[in-house]
Amino acid sequence: MGDLVKEKNGNQVEAVTQIPAVDISENENEFIIEAEVPGTSKDQIEVELQKEILEVKAQAELDGAAVTYLRRFKVGQAVKVDSIAAHYDNGVLRLNLPKADSQKPRKITVAG
């Protein structure tokens, strides 16, 4: 917070950083992060993975005020980092993080 951004009419407005509300869940095959980032668009969302930190950043403009949504998640070995997918719809960003094979439940057939 605290950055000043020039508005179209030359006025200075404060750029606000917001922590979006998220749900984090998992099913058998993947982890799912859903973040509420209303008022932004696909091309203003950045999802970046560096080392084990997944950073979600989005820019929105609400009535001339610049809003930056920012949230970071720690992603461990449990995720296939090359297969993370992101979708933005109705103001909600959904990240699908497929589980590494070692994390999936395995069925062992009983020989007999």
Added chain:
Amino acid sequence: MGKGLTIREFSPFASLIDDFFNESWPVYNQRHDVKVTDSGYEWRYELPGVKADDLSVEIRDGRLHIKAEKKFEKEAEGRKYHVRERQFGQFERSFRLPEGADWDKADAQLKEGVLTINVAKRPEEKPKKISVR
């Protein structure tokens, strides 16, 4: 699925908003803005996750009624949740339109989780000058 959280909104435009609030509804948090320009009024509500089919905006008896439902996705059932911050449930607002609002010229749009409602202002009646002879 809503947690039934009730919140009160602060509004510097009390006369424009005139929200009524029913504690028994599960209400989830959302931000909103009101803007008054020379040509009209604009209300913006953040409703991330609400689909257009689950939203209705009506003008009745000089009041604007907004009703929305944020549904918990069916496919999400059966998932194991680790963090749960998003709120689901019904959202309902109703307020009196300001005097001078022309509700025949109203427009609502839901885009990227933001509902924008525009209502035009009626042109002000000009005072009639009577010449003195």
